[in-house]
Amino acid sequence: MADTKLFINGEWVEPKSGESFPTFAPSTGEKIADVAKAGREDAVRAIEAARKAFDEGPWPKMSGSERAGYLRKAGEIITSRQNEIAEIEARDGGGTIKKALFADIPGAASTFNYFADCAENVADVEERPASPFPPAESIVRREPIGVCAGIIPWNFPFIMASWKVGPSIAAGNTVVLKPASFTSLSAVEMVKAVEEAGVPAGVVNFVTGPGGSVGEELAQHPMIDKVAFTGSTEVGRRIMQLASSTVKKVTLELGGKSANIVLDDADLDLAVSGVLWGTFFHNGQVCESGTRALIHSSVYDEFVSMLVERAGKMVIGDPLSFETDLGPLVSPSQADTAERYVKLGLGEGAKLLCGGGRPEDLAAGLDRTAYFQPTILEADNSMRVAQEEIFGPVLCVMKYDSDDEAVKIANDSIYGLGGGVWSANADRALGVAARMRTGTVWINDYHMITPGQPFGGYKQSGVGRELGEYGYNEYRQIKHVWRNTSGSKAEYLHFGALSAALS
Amino acid sequence: MLVTGTPEAAAVVERSARDRRGALTFTLGTGCCESTAPFLYEDFLVGPDQEQVGEVAGVPVFAPDYLRHMYPDDDGMVIDVAEGVLLESFSIETEYGVRFVLRGR
Numbered sequence: 001m002a003d004t005k006l007f008i009n010g011e012w013v014e015p016k017s018g019e020s021f022p023t024f025a026p027s028t029g030e031k032i033a034d035v036a037k038a039g040r041e042d043a044v045r046a047i048e049a050a051r052k053a054f055d056e057g058p059w060p061k062m063s064g065s066e067r068a069g070y071l072r073k074a075g076e077i078i079t080s081r082q083n084e085i086a087e088i089e090a091r092d093g094g095g096t097i098k099k100a101l102f103a104d105i106p107g108a109a110s111t112f113n114y115f116a117d118c119a120e121n122v123a124d125v126e127e128r129p130a131s132p133f134p135p136a137e138s139i140v141r142r143e144p145i146g147v148c149a150g151i152i153p154w155n156f157p158f159i160m161a162s163w164k165v166g167p168s169i170a171a172g173n174t175v176v177l178k179p180a181s182f183t184s185l186s187a188v189e190m191v192k193a194v195e196e197a198g199v200p201a202g203v204v205n206f207v208t209g210p211g212g213s214v215g216e217e218l219a220q221h222p223m224i225d226k227v228a229f230t231g232s233t234e235v236g237r238r239i240m241q242l243a244s245s246t247v248k249k250v251t252l253e254l255g256g257k258s259a260n261i262v263l264d265d266a267d268l269d270l271a272v273s274g275v276l277w278g279t280f281f282h283n284g285q286v287c288e289s290g291t292r293a294l295i296h297s298s299v300y301d302e303f304v305s306m307l308v309e310r311a312g313k314m315v316i317g318d319p320l321s322f323e324t325d326l327g328p329l330v331s332p333s334q335a336d337t338a339e340r341y342v343k344l345g346l347g348e349g350a351k352l353l354c355g356g357g358r359p360e361d362l363a364a365g366l367d368r369t370a371y372f373q374p375t376i377l378e379a380d381n382s383m384r385v386a387q388e389e390i391f392g393p394v395l396c397v398m399k400y401d402s403d404d405e406a407v408k409i410a411n412d413s414i415y416g417l418g419g420g421v422w423s424a425n426a427d428r429a430l431g432v433a434a435r436m437r438t439g440t441v442w443i444n445d446y447h448m449i450t451p452g453q454p455f456g457g458y459k460q461s462g463v464g465r466e467l468g469e470y471g472y473n474e475y476r477q478i479k480h481v482w483r484n485t486s487g488s489k490a491e492y493l494h495f496g497a498l499s500a501a502l503s
Numbered sequence: 504m505l506v507t508g509t510p511e512a513a514a515v516v517e518r519s520a521r522d523r524r525g526a527l528t529f530t531l532g533t534g535c536c537e538s539t540a541p542f543l544y545e546d547f548l549v550g551p552d553q554e555q556v557g558e559v560a561g562v563p564v565f566a567p568d569y570l571r572h573m574y575p576d577d578d579g580m581v582i583d584v585a586e587g588v589l590l591e592s593f594s595i596e597t598e599y600g601v602r603f604v605l606r607g608r
Contacts, residue, residue: 021600039598154591180591212597219593231591234532234542238593241548384569388533 003033004184006042006208007191009049010201015042015209023184026094026328026370027319035184038209043176043217046205050147050174051223053202060144060172064119071119071170073197075112078105078162081189089158089186090319094328094370095282097320100158107451108162108190111467114451115170118472128480134494135485142476144172145249146225149218151211151239152187153231154180154330155285155391161190163466164228166451169194169203171475173226176205178218180231182330184208211235222246226475229253230287233389233415233460240463251464251474253287253456255389256417259410260290260446261432263403263423264298270444271422272306278420278446279395280314280374283329287461288418290446292386293397294406300399304378307397308354311374316359318366328370329392335372338392342375345385345396351378355393381409389415403428407435416458420446439465504571505578506531508559512582512603516560519543519595527595529564529582531556531605539570541582541603542594556580574607581606 002020005012020034038046054060059067078085086100095104128138150164157179168175179187191206207214215235219227219242226249229239233254243250260278262271278290295303319327329335335358342356355375358368372393379386379396386396400406410419416438423429423444433441439457442448449455454470456462464474486492495502506529508516520527525546530553532540541564553565559582574580584596585604596603 182591210597210600211591211593212595215593232532235591235593238542238544238547241546242593387569 001034002036004035004188004208006036006038006046007195007204007206008042008046009053009205010195015039021181023092023182024331025091026331027091027366029332029367029369032092033185035181035208038207038214040213040217042209043207043214044221046176046207047147047217047221047223049202050176050205053200054144054146054174057174057200057202059169059174059200059203062172064122064124064170067170067172068116068120070197070199071112071116071166074193074199075109075116077193077196078109078112078190081193082106085158085186085189087320088189090327092185093154093157093183094319094330095155096324096327097322098324099282104156104159107159111159111162111166111451115166115472118167118469119170122469122472131482134491137483137485139481141479141481142473143479145475145477146173147223148173148175148226148228148475149224150175150177151215151218151227151229151231152177152179154183155282155287157183158186158190160230161187163230165190165194165204167466167472168228168475169199171472173475174203174205176207176218176224178207178209178214181208181210216242219243220245224248226250228466236462251456251466252462253466254417254460254462255391256288256415256457256461257292257387257389257413258288258290258415258418258420258438259292259294259413259436260420261406261410261422262293262295262299262303263406263421263425263428263432264296265424265428266299266422267424268299268303268306272303272310274420274422274444274446275307275395276310276314278442280311280326280393281447283326283372283393284395285330285334285391286447288440288447290418290420291390291395292381292410293395294400294409295397296406297399297401304353304397308376311354311376314374316371316373317363326374326393328366329372330370332369334392335370338372338375338390338394341385341388341390341392341394342377345377345379345383348383348385349380350383350385350396353378353397381412387413403432407432411437414459415461417461418442418446504556504566504574504580506557506559506564506566506580506582506605508582509584511584513560515584515596515599515601515603516543516562518599520560520562523595527562529559529562529603531564531566531570533567539605540592541605542592543596543603544593545595579607
């Protein structure tokens with residue numbers, strides 16, 4: 001008997017199979033809970049509930065202001081339970097309690113509030129230039145898309161749930177949310193907040209289960225109008241293929257191998273911290289992590305020695321402790337992956353500057369199999385370690401000689417999600433940023449994603465944008481309505497293009 | 504590069520073939536969450552940079568360009584099955600609670 005349930009049509013229900021799967025705390029390897037294991041039938045029930053709630057229910061017909069009220073209430077509930085949810089998040093996902101309290105939970109609440117504002121303030125109807133002849137008025141209406149599937153990853157489970165639920169329901173859609181199996185528990189809390197806020201039954205539905213069945217159903221079921229996915233490029237490709245059979249709208253937020261470029265006039269002390277922040281926050285398990293650092297040759301040696309020294313000061317430990325900077329990775333297999341890539345990199349000729357394995361001196365009670373030291377490799381951009389997304393605490397540092405070369409190296413990737421430029425000269429930095437083929441560039445900063453600005457990728461990092469008015473409008477359809485205001489049939493000269501018989 | 508499968512992997516492939524009506528294909532991953540894990544899909548569109556490097560129980564295995572260049576002479580890569588591990592990918596066998604893995608020599 002599972003510790004969690006599915007949420008379908010406003011009710012917490014057990015999956016048809018009655019099966020469950022365990023979820024573990026990566027810091028200790030202990031089981032936290034048994035999560036309900038949905039199958040295809042459960043996924044279809046959830047989809048049908050969302051379809052009915054959209055086609056027949058009150059939600060899409062409400063005014064934006066009305067929906068905004070519910071979203072704000074959900075945001076308040078989330079804030080009021082901040083500490084409790086932060087602990088669940090840190091334990092299940094391995095992210096630190098600092099991350100959960102400063103980024104994850106407040107980020108989710110502010111996402112709900114931002115999209116409440118969108119629902120209230122972003123225009124639904126836009127008047128367009130009228131046609132002088134034939135006389136006609138044009139308006140463009142923005143309407144909800146319909147039933148949206150939200151499939152989210154394990155790195156920021158709670159905030160990702162808010163990104164998929166907030167904008168979609170704010171725009172009047174209904175949603176079926178599927179969290180990553182590693183980290184379902186905090187998403188349960190998100191759904192509870194939405195339920196408690198009084199959102200009508202069927203607007204938000206929740207299914208936990210394997211990608212091969214539940215995920216596949218969500219990506220291809222004819223009743224789904226849009227699939228929004230954040231996760232690996234591998235799975236994103238598959239979802240795009242599955243969605244194509246019924247021409248679904250698709251937003252994909254996928255992988256990255258983002259480059260942090262340190263120009264020769266950068267404040268080195270700041271840039272060193274910035275690069276460490278950009279790479280090692282949440283152990284590099286961030287889609288836009290700055291996992292390549294390109295450093296101008298004139299400052300390379302000084303920069304790298306400061307970098308390695310400062311990397312060594314980060315504290316690895318129990319994610320629930322405020323003393324901890326780096327918790328475990330989300331699972332032992334992710335740490336295995338990091339280890340494999342380090343070996344691969346060394347085999348390719350990269351040089352290990354620090355880290356490279358599991359920590360030796362973890363506190364008692366912690367299980368080191370999911371932990372990995374912050375690792376820095378001196379590499380070449382053509383190496384697999386510099387091209388493939390590792391999704392762990394592994395940074396590749398590289399030298400370059402000119403801004404042109406830095407841009408070329410940064411762009412030499414199948415990905416284009418994040419990126420950084422460190423420089424004392426704003427114009428120069430903006431010039432470099434303009435040439436980077438990537439969806440976000442941070443100048444003298446990194447990781448700053450706020451609900452009001454668009455986020456998404458170039459190239460194989462994704463399709464579409466989330467957040468901001470851009471993200472809000474991606475959850476809405478566009479309809480042009482043309483109203484011919486002629487006084488008489490005589491003004492319909494265009495009918496003559498078919499036949500005079502029509503006049 | 505040559506990829507084969509263990510008898511256990513073949514059994515899972517055969518079960519998938521019975522449960523699915525479309526053509527099955529294996530493709531090898533490129534990084535992120537599962538590194539070079541094999542993905543078993545139904546009616547999969549193989550990318551232009553992929554070529555066949557083997558087969559398991561009659562199902563072709565495709566690998567991208569760079570992997571084939573990394574292991575041109577490696578004939579010992581094997582697709583095996585791991586129990587109760589990752590449930591995240593859309594690979595068919597995840598529905599059965601198992602996951603294909605790629606093992607080198």
